Amino acid sequence: xxxxxxxTTMLANLVTWGLVLLISFPLIWMxxxxxxxxTELFQIPPxxxxxxxTFEHYIKLLQETPFLRYFMNSMILATSTTIVVIVVGTLGxxxxxxxxxRGRETLAALVLFTYLxxxxxxIIPLYLxxxxxxxxxxxxxxxxxxxxxxxxxxxxxxxxxxxxxPEDLESAALVDGASRIGAFIDVILPQALPGIISTALFTFIxxxxxxxxxxxxxxxxxxxxxxxxxxxxxxxxxNIEWSLLMAASVMMSIxxxxxxxxxxxxxxxxxxxxxVKG
Amino acid sequence: MTISASxxxxxxxxxxxxxLLGVLLIAPTVLILCAxxxxxxxxxxYLSLFSIYTPTLKGSWxxxxxYAQVFGSSGFWGALGTTVTWTVGTLFLQIVFGVAMALLLNxxxxxRSLARSLVLFPYFVSTVVAVLIWRWLFNDLYGIxxxxxxxxxxxxxxxxxxxxxxxxxxxxxxxGAWKFFPFVVIAVLARLxxxxxxxxxxATIDGAGVFGRFFDVTLPQLKExxxxxxxxRTIWDFKxxxxxxxxTGGGPVNNTRTLPLIVYQQAFGLNQMGxxxxxxxxxxxVMLAFMLIYLYRARRQAP
Numbered sequence: 112x113x114x115x116x117x118x119t120t121m122l123a124n125l126v127t128w129g130l131v132l133l134i135s136f137p138l139i140w141m142x143x144x145x146x147x148x149x150t151e152l153f154q155i156p157p158x159x160x161x162x163x164x165t166f167e168h169y170i171k172l173l174q175e176t177p178f179l180r181y182f183m184n185s186m187i188l189a190t191s192t193t194i195v196v197i198v199v200g201t202l203g204x205x206x207x208x209x210x211x212x213r214g215r216e217t218l219a220a221l222v223l224f225t226y227l228x229x230x231x232x233x234i235i236p237l238y239l240x241x242x243x244x245x246x247x248x249x250x251x252x253x254x255x256x257x258x259x260x261x262x263x264x265x266x267x268x269x270x271x272x273x274x275x276x277p278e279d280l281e282s283a284a285l286v287d288g289a290s291r292i293g294a295f296i297d298v299i300l301p302q303a304l305p306g307i308i309s310t311a312l313f314t315f316i317x318x319x320x321x322x323x324x325x326x327x328x329x330x331x332x333x334x335x336x337x338x339x340x341x342x343x344x345x346x347x348x349x350n351i352e353w354s355l356l357m358a359a360s361v362m363m364s365i366x367x368x369x370x371x372x373x374x375x376x377x378x379x380x381x382x383x384x385x386x387v388k389g
Numbered sequence: 390m391t392i393s394a395s396x397x398x399x400x401x402x403x404x405x406x407x408x409l410l411g412v413l414l415i416a417p418t419v420l421i422l423c424a425x426x427x428x429x430x431x432x433x434x435y436l437s438l439f440s441i442y443t444p445t446l447k448g449s450w451x452x453x454x455x456y457a458q459v460f461g462s463s464g465f466w467g468a469l470g471t472t473v474t475w476t477v478g479t480l481f482l483q484i485v486f487g488v489a490m491a492l493l494l495n496x497x498x499x500x501r502s503l504a505r506s507l508v509l510f511p512y513f514v515s516t517v518v519a520v521l522i523w524r525w526l527f528n529d530l531y532g533i534x535x536x537x538x539x540x541x542x543x544x545x546x547x548x549x550x551x552x553x554x555x556x557x558x559x560x561x562x563x564x565g566a567w568k569f570f571p572f573v574v575i576a577v578l579a580r581l582x583x584x585x586x587x588x589x590x591x592a593t594i595d596g597a598g599v600f601g602r603f604f605d606v607t608l609p610q611l612k613e614x615x616x617x618x619x620x621x622r623t624i625w626d627f628k629x630x631x632x633x634x635x636x637t638g639g640g641p642v643n644n645t646r647t648l649p650l651i652v653y654q655q656a657f658g659l660n661q662m663g664x665x666x667x668x669x670x671x672x673x674x675v676m677l678a679f680m681l682i683y684l685y686r687a688r689r690q691a692p
Contacts (some may be wrong), residue, residue, distance in 0.1 A: 120497065127493040127504060134490075134567070135507045137522045138514070140533060144525065152531065159533075203418035210411025218415065220688060225426045227680045229628035231652040232669040235436060235662055236429035239446065259425045266418060291410055320515035322631040327657060338517045342635065345521065353525050360518040367513050371506065 145169070145357040152354055168358040177332050178359060181340030188250050188336050189318035192257040196265045197311050201303075204269035205295055209281065219270070226263035230323050233259055238327055248331050256324040261314050268313065272306025273299065312370045319366065337363050436666035443660035455667035464651065465671065472647040475562060475633065476626045482566035483622060484615070487573020492607070494574065495581045505578075512571035516631040523564050523636065527551055554644045557637050561645050565632055569625075573618055580614040581607070620683040627676055648672040 132139075144152070145168055147161040172178045207219055237256050238247075246252040276299055284294040300307075322338040329335050335343065341359045345351060437455055441448035459465045494505055511519065526534045527550040535547035550560045588606045597605055630649040633639070639646030639654065646654070648668065656665035 123493065123496045124498045127496065127498050130490065130493065131504045131507050135510065137519075137526060137567070138510060140526065141518075141522045199417045199421060202414045206411045206414035206418075210407060210414070212408040212411050215411075218419070220684060222418075222422070223684055223687060224680065225422060227624050227676075227683065228426065228430070229649060229669070229673060229676065231628070231630060231649045232433050232673050233426065233429045235652075235656050235666050235669065236432035237425065238656075239432075239436075239662075240429065242446070255425060258421055259429075262418065262421060263426075291407060316513060320517075322515070322517055322635075323653075327653075338515055341521070342517055353528070353531070356521050357525065360514075360521050363518055364514050367515075371510070371513055375502070375506070 141357045141360050144354055145361050147354060149352075149354060168352075168354040169362070172355055172358050172362065176344060176355070176359075177335075177340065178344075178362070180332060181335055181337045182362070184250060184334060184340075185319055185336040185338075188253055188257070189315045191250070191254045192261055192318040193311050193314045195254065196258060196261045196314050197307065200262060200265040200269050200310070201300075201307060203266050204273050205299060207266075207270050208273040209278075209299075222263045222266050226260070226267060228259075230260065234324065234327055237324075241328055248329055248334055250329075250334050250336075252328045253321075253324060253334075253336070256328060257318050257321060260321075261317055264317065265310050265314050268310045269303070269306065272303050272310065275306070276302040309374060312374055316367060316370060433666050434670055436663055437670045439663040439666075441662040443656060443662045446662070448663060451663065455664050456671070459664065459667045459671055465648075465668065467643070468646055468648050468651045469675065471558075471645060472627060474558065475565070475629075475645070475647055476623060478558075478562035479565035479569070479626055480619065480622055482562065483570040483573050483626075484619065486566060486570040487618075488577055488611070488615075490570070491574045491577035491581060492603075494578060505574075508574055509571045511568050516568065517635065519564065519568050520632065520635040523560075523567075524551075527560065551637050551640075553641055557641055557645050561633055561636055564636060565626065565629070568632060569622065572622065576614055576618045577611060580611055584610045617683070617686060620679060620686065624676060624679050624683065627679070628672075648675075 143159075143161055146164045146166065148163050148165045148167070151158070151161060151163070207215060234256075237259070241247045241252040241255070244252075246255070280298050280302065281294050284298045285291070289297065320338065321336075322342075325336050325339040329339065332340070341356070341363060344359065345356060436448075438450065438452055439448040440451045440455070490508055494501065494508065498504060526532055529535070529547050529549060529552075532547070532550075534550070535544070538544045538548065539546075549556060551557050584607065588610070589602055592602045592606050628649055629647070630653065633645055633647055634650055634653065637645045639650045649672070652665050652669045652672065655661045655668055
């Protein structure tokens with residue numbers, strides 16, 4: 112390698128990694144704050160590197176706050192939403208991709224349209240609906256509300272994954288005497304499985320991170336998910352304990368880190384297929 | 390793309406059974422979407438014609454009175470202006486940072502996939518987490534940001550990041566850019582990897598430098614994906630609620646109150662559900678143009 116070329120690569124490395132660290136600094140700071148002793152926190156001037164590491168904030172979070180309750184609620188909520196959406200969405204996507212009937216294209220366009228709708232438009236009628244059904248303050252109301260964005264999203268992603276399964280495979284199964292449903296289960300599902308799994312994980316993230324519906328529909332600790340629950344800890348506390356909140360933030364992000372590790376290879380496909388909600 | 394052998398115009402019994410099966414498979418989706426989207430959407434338009442008091446849910450018909458009130462108020466136009474400022478500001482930063490970062494990450498650097506994951510992470514954490522972290526960074530007494538700025542001599546007093554203008558708007562725009570620019574990075578990065586190497590070689594032979602290659606080769610190739618990304622992000626930033634609501638709550642003195650915040654405030658703060666629905670529908674009308682352009686483009690290059 113020529114010396115000029117090598118120094119360019121060095122420079123590219125330095126600039127890129129410098130920026131990467133700058134971008135991740137807030138996340139690093141979250142972790143640092145969460146393991147810092149309370150006494151060190153309010154030093155002026157603050158030190159960047161903690162002198163001692165402690166897990167007292169995590170212990171306090173789990174023992175003295177309703178954090179675990181919120182965590183469980185979020186788990187149940189995100190898992191239920193994902194299951195409902197993936198089952199319904201997989202059948203729907205298969206229908207949109209491999210069957211022909213009147214209005215199919217219009218339907219596909221409508222799904223994309225609903226995916227772009229602002230939640231604030233739907234939230235008032237949905238809130239009234241939940242009150243009428245007696246579902247206000249329940250996790251069920253949130254699962255129902257979350258399908259408004261999760262189902263169109265999953266359907267759109269799944270549609271593109273299913274369209275990628277070679278049609279010949281299905282035709283071959285049909286020639287061999289399989290029924291459409293048989294071909295779906297034996298041929299399409301296994302082929303589309305990676306796509307289905309990544310769609311499920313993306314859907315889980317969406318539900319896990321949702322805030323607005325949870326804010327409006329649920330007003331009791333019994334059914335409060337993490338997003339509104341942790342925010343509530345900030346609002347209702349007398350003096351804000353930032354290390355506790357940072358510990359909560361770390362804990363809240365752990366499932367995402369795990370999912371993220373799985374998703375690495377699917378990221379670009381997921382985005383190419385219509386984008387991740389933001 | 391989905392034309393199968395059985396899809397010609399002539400309909401035999403098997404085809405009809407297939408069509409029936411197809412309809413049966415999509416039926417749950419259609420039913421759910423009708424119940425949670427179509428019905429609420431129509432209902433929102435209907436509600437926007439009433440005056441409703443939230444706690445009792447009692448209402449009276451006011452017809453287009455709400456619309457006259459909304460379009461005649463400075464609140465709506467002010468919030469629209471704020472929404473446009475926020476959207477344009479944060480979108481601009483997202484695109485510039487996003488494209489730049491994608492170009493850097495497309496190079497052969499050490500631990501490239503780790504670098505990519507770190508850059509993408511802000512997009513995946515919950516907005517609640519993002520806001521908590523930034524409010525801690527912005528903290529007036531113990532926040533590290535003001536402290537660092539003081540240490541480097543940029544300012545000599547802690548900065549009030551969220552409590553006064555124009556700081557509050559700038560902070561919201563900046564945090565929005567930090568949270569959402571990875572979306573641009575992923576989309577652009579995916580596209581960069583498919584640009585044929587020959588194009589760059591040809592440009593180099595023609596004597597193009599680094600910038601020449603960027604403007605003559607890379608940018609035209611990115612045009613398509615950037616159009617889609619800008620449309621999507623415009624729609625999403627325009628309707629963003631969580632980030633702004635949690636960072637500033639619309640303050641100081643409604644200076645960062647965007648349209649989604651007004652809807653929430655009217656419905657659940659001021660208990661005016663009818664007017665809130667009117668704001669929501671009006672906001673949707675503004676967004677409709679972008680949504681239709683996106684739909685048109687997305688369908689033209691459907692999977």
